[in-house]
Amino acid sequence: MNKEILILTDYKGVFGSKHFDTPYRSGFDKGLLKKYFKNFGYKVEFIKFSELDLKDLDLKSKIILYTSSEDLNSYYKSYIEDIILSCELKGAFVLPPYKYLRAHHNKVFMEMLRGICNLSDIKNIQAFQFGTLEEVLQNKNLRESQYPKVLKLAEGASGENVELVENYNDLIKKIKKICKTKNLYYDLWDYGRHLKHKGYILESKHRKKFVVQDFISGLKNDWKLYVFYDDIFIFYRPIFKRRKFKASGGGYDNYFYGAEANAPDGIFDFALKIRKEFDVPQLSLDIAYDGRSYYLFEFQFLYFGTAGIPYSKEYYSLENNKWVEKKMCYDQEFFYSKSICKYLDKRIEPIT
Numbered sequence: 417m418n419k420e421i422l423i424l425t426d427y428k429g430v431f432g433s434k435h436f437d438t439p440y441r442s443g444f445d446k447g448l449l450k451k452y453f454k455n456f457g458y459k460v461e462f463i464k465f466s467e468l469d470l471k472d473l474d475l476k477s478k479i480i481l482y483t484s485s486e487d488l489n490s491y492y493k494s495y496i497e498d499i500i501l502s503c504e505l506k507g508a509f510v511l512p513p514y515k516y517l518r519a520h521h522n523k524v525f526m527e528m529l530r531g532i533c534n535l536s537d538i539k540n541i542q543a544f545q546f547g548t549l550e551e552v553l554q555n556k557n558l559r560e561s562q563y564p565k566v567l568k569l570a571e572g573a574s575g576e577n578v579e580l581v582e583n584y585n586d587l588i589k590k591i592k593k594i595c596k597t598k599n600l601y602y603d604l605w606d607y608g609r610h611l612k613h614k615g616y617i618l619e620s621k622h623r624k625k626f627v628v629q630d631f632i633s634g635l636k637n638d639w640k641l642y643v644f645y646d647d648i649f650i651f652y653r654p655i656f657k658r659r660k661f662k663a664s665g666g667g668y669d670n671y672f673y674g675a676e677a678n679a680p681d682g683i684f685d686f687a688l689k690i691r692k693e694f695d696v697p698q699l700s701l702d703i704a705y706d707g708r709s710y711y712l713f714e715f716q717f718l719y720f721g722t723a724g725i726p727y728s729k730e731y732y733s734l735e736n737n738k739w740v741e742k743k744m745c746y747d748q749e750f751f752y753s754k755s756i757c758k759y760l761d762k763r764i765e766p767i768t
Contacts, residue, residue: 452753484719549622575665674730697759
């Protein structure tokens with residue numbers, strides 16, 4: 417039975433995202449991870465992405481965990497994507513699978529994953545995905561659609577690059593604002609093509625990909641949930657007047673955690689159903705509830721913010737088909753390792 421795990425770190429030796437890590441932005445404590453994985457019956461080895469020899473290393477059925485990155489313009493993340501896709505192509509058992517890395521810090525592909533999944537419960541928010549302003553101008557549905565809507569750039573966190581649009585003209589105006597890709601040299605060169613070649617269509621100057629999503633009115637808050645297999649952390653995020661319609665980015669001292677989160681009935685079951693649908697050991701969810709229906713706004717599978725863990729005095733665990741409130745007495749590395757190992761223990765035989 418394969419009980420060995422290869423963990424890939426970045427060029428700084430960092431693995432994962434952890435709030436209140438020491439030193440700052442150093443990720444998980446690798447010593448704690450080794451200890452917890454060993455306690456759960458697994459041996460781990462840490463190496464950097466650049467140290468992975470894809471030519472000679474036999475990766476067939478090798479279990480690989482990895483970190484992601486939120487570097488500016490996703491330069492390093494793009495390199496990580498190349499590595500992880502290559503590992504999958506060589507037969508490695510990568511957690512999470514490459515498609516979920518692609519969705520990290522990428523709201524456009526995240527919405528595409530929502531669209532192709534089989535869980536109808538998370539499809540009650542309509543969203544359009546575009547790569548240019550011109551594609552919106554060519555889309556009749558958005559011109560005739562109901563407003564307001566929410567405009568989101570593919571990249572962004574804590575409410576950054578998210579705009580409420582009141583009507584179609586407002587949508588076009590705000591796309592021009594947040595999706596600009598103007599480059600003087602490139603644009604002049606492209607205009608030269610236009611002058612030289614009859615019928616040539618100029619390149620778009622607004623090529624940052626984005627999502628246009630339904631706006632759910634009347635909400636006073638949403639909930640952030642971290643699902644670690646069948647353990648869940650939850651916190652309540654109120655929508656402050658200064659944040660307009662945004663619950664994220666309101667400041668961690670202003671949120672309500674664990675028993676104070678006022679979790680509505682069924683939200684943990686809803687979250688667990690999503691984890692099972694995507695078949696992953698853990699994920700982060702932004703969920704709203706209007707008294708009738710749950711709405712999944714956003715979701716991430718790795719390298720998500722984890723501030724709710726050190727702030728929480730309680731978490732919730734599924735035992736005998738019931739959610740049990742438990743006092744927080746572990747660190748993030750414990751929940752990470754536990755969720756990975758419980759997931760692998762259910763699947764280990766088919767991949768050896």
